[in-house]
Amino acid sequence: MKTSHASKPGGWIHWHNPEFPLRLGVSACLLGEKVRFDTGHARDRFVTDTLGQWFEFVPVCPEVEIGMGIPRPTIRLVKAEHGLRLVAPSTGEDFGETMTTFSEQRVNGLMAEDLDGFILKKGSPSCGMERVKVYHPNGMPTSAKAAGLFASALQRKWPTLPIEEDGRLHDKVLRENFIERVFCRNRWRLFAAQGSGRGGLVEFHTAHKLLIRAHNEAAYRRLGRIVASAGQLPDAELFSSYEREFQSAMKSKGTVKRHVNVLHHAMGYLKKKLDSVEKQELLTCIEDYRQGLLPLIVPLSLLRYNIRRHQISYLAGQLYFDPHPKELMLRNHA
Ligand code: SF4
Incomplete structure (x- = not known):
């Protein structure tokens, strides 16, 4: 069952193992x-x-x-x-x-x-x-x-x-939050079962960075410090502190404001690649989402398209853009 996480693309399916339902x-x-x-x-x-x-x-x-x-x-x-x-x-x-x-x-x-x-x-x-x-x-x-x-x-x-x-x-925000946490927990269980070690933890954390930021910016910084201190902590302590902080970060709701911050942050990686018209289109799309005129899936899709087009590998590896099956339609509400 052990698989390598090397250069894993960012979609949930790439982090899922059917042997770990x-x-x-x-x-x-x-x-x-x-x-x-x-x-x-x-x-x-x-x-x-x-x-x-x-x-x-x-x-x-x-x-x-x-x-x-x-x-x-x-x-x-x-x-x-x-x-x-x-x-x-x-x-x-x-x-x-x-x-x-x-x-x-x-x-x-x-x-x-x-x-x-x-x-x-x-x-x-x-x-x-x-x-x-x-x-x-x-x-x-x-x-x-x-x-x-x-x-x-x-x-x-x-x-x-x-x-x-x-x-x-039946509350759409609570529903998405819950399902997102459930997928995060499943990925963590798989990660823990694979015994991927400290290198694996860095990779796990990196792939979840934007997702965590969309839930809790302060916890994101605390998690970064835990990963940075990996060399000073015994494995058991390192993994249990990370798990505790990770699960508690994901408990915070992914609000519109937090998503807008993450979308702008992601856009920063594209600023040298997009022309002014493309930038404006993306900014308008994010603003429409902020005002409740568009669902989250719209700016996400536009960003995803540009990430693929310009091959921004850090963003391509972010689970934020595809954290659970699209068929669940959790991000399709305005
Ligand atoms: S599952 Fe719980 S709520 Fe449902 S019938 Fe049994 S005790 Fe009652």
Whole structure:
């Protein structure tokens, strides 16, 4: 499986190895599995029909996996003196301790088989990533919101894992951000498995430079310092600091302003190659994107065309221009 990264072109496909598939954990009901309390499902077409073409799924239904059965009574988060309980109001039974113990073990198992991300079901007292309703013991809602118990263990034990929930994935910016992080994580897993060493780390970082800058300029500088100090750190420390900082940088949203900065920066490499009309065309295109008149894909395509035409090898190696399959159409919205 080991491959050389020497002079690798910049597209995601050149950094992908089919023997290392993109793998997402998913709340099972989102995949159309009839595991909900009422024997129904909550199939999400974007997950099954679009992401399903590119990702392997690892389905998890915490409530079924702790033996609650299908159908089962509804449950809710209930405020307790120390933390939260997971109570079925119809019977008063508390599943909190069972769910907490299960979640710790299940997350350990998932970490051992490794994933590139997780998509959780919004609003569930087990799977909800955030803002799940919390009740008083007397049945009245509190003003507090929390994560579901499984989701809470997942986020606490695995902070570098990209995690989203189905509702938030309908927001185009959050969706692109999540998928971009998932592809980054998959590339990092492959890189780590290949044992490409310090030279490989320099190459990995170089290919991701513009992508990182589009998310977090300060983290980009910190990552540069980590790579520059490669000779002074033991391998394990070097790679774990890089991974931590890299994943946390990619958590920041790629905003329009950040993309505009990166597009202008990339244009700087072409300034001696383009005539004034071509420069103006590119500048207008970037400005139209900034104003929301064009989607990101338009200035990117124009830049890509010029990079190919003038063979600017540094830019040709940048994953920023092609970080995930174009069929996902993540950069096609204005
Ligand atoms: S939200 Fe989670 S616990 Fe509820 S049915 Fe879906 S997978 Fe199962």
